[in-house]
Amino acid sequence: MDSIEDWLRRPGGLAGHLRELRRGARLTGSELARQLGWTQSKVSKIETGKQMPTDEDLSDWLRTCGATDAAKATLTALLAEAQGLHQEWRQQVRLGQSAIQRNYDQMVSRASRIRNTEIVYIPGLLQTPSYARSRIEESVRLHGADPNEVDSATAQRMLRQQVLYDTSKKFEFLIFEAALRVLLCSPMDMLAQLDRVLNITDLSHITLGVIPFGRQLSIAPQNSFLLLGDELAIVETFIGEYMFHGEEAAAYSAAMGQLANDAAYDGEARKLIGRAMAELRSIT
16 A cells, blocks of 8 residues: 555545445535535545545535445444554654655656655755754654664665666756755754755756745745656645645646746855855854
């Protein structure tokens, strides 16, 4: 199972059961949405596994579709299992456990174009071991993850970076200047991290854009996100990482395109990195 979405839409899964229940009630998606006071897109997302219903959502769906007591029991149990799996998936992602990292490795290996926008973090594929470790330790503090897995998770994240040297792929990184200056590790470790970012700009199949402080933006940045090809967007929030496909992935692709127009590249980007490094040296 690649994600909670796959579990929701697997044969016999919650998404399919809800779709069949609606059809059995002879309601279209639009009719169900209208009766529930929802948008039609919410019904569609739940039926395709792109959105997990809340307890209240499920209760309203079951009532409106006239579910039997047996169906109510089955679907309530499926939702409870999905919620438990989602909690486990969320914690694994935040820690970066080896199994999840391998899953990302597989997805990245299948993509010929990898794009990443970060607001305050250095992109994962560009992180040094010390910086990556600080991020994984942050997950331990925030989410109560197992501190004994920090070393293996850090090592697995470093192994993933081998893909950067595959010149058949195109990598596009877009970071805000804040990512160069927010100290999420020691100043010396951050200095090494910035040196790593500076050196990566020498590779011809890798593009790095930096959006400077004070630059007027065409759109506001809302989330960090990773784009694999044109069909998958992985969006990071405080509570986990979520996958979007199709039109939703295209929306993130369009957002990155607009933000990329506001970025500095090449010599101008290197000056911004160099300036941040000079300021760090002055305090170390």
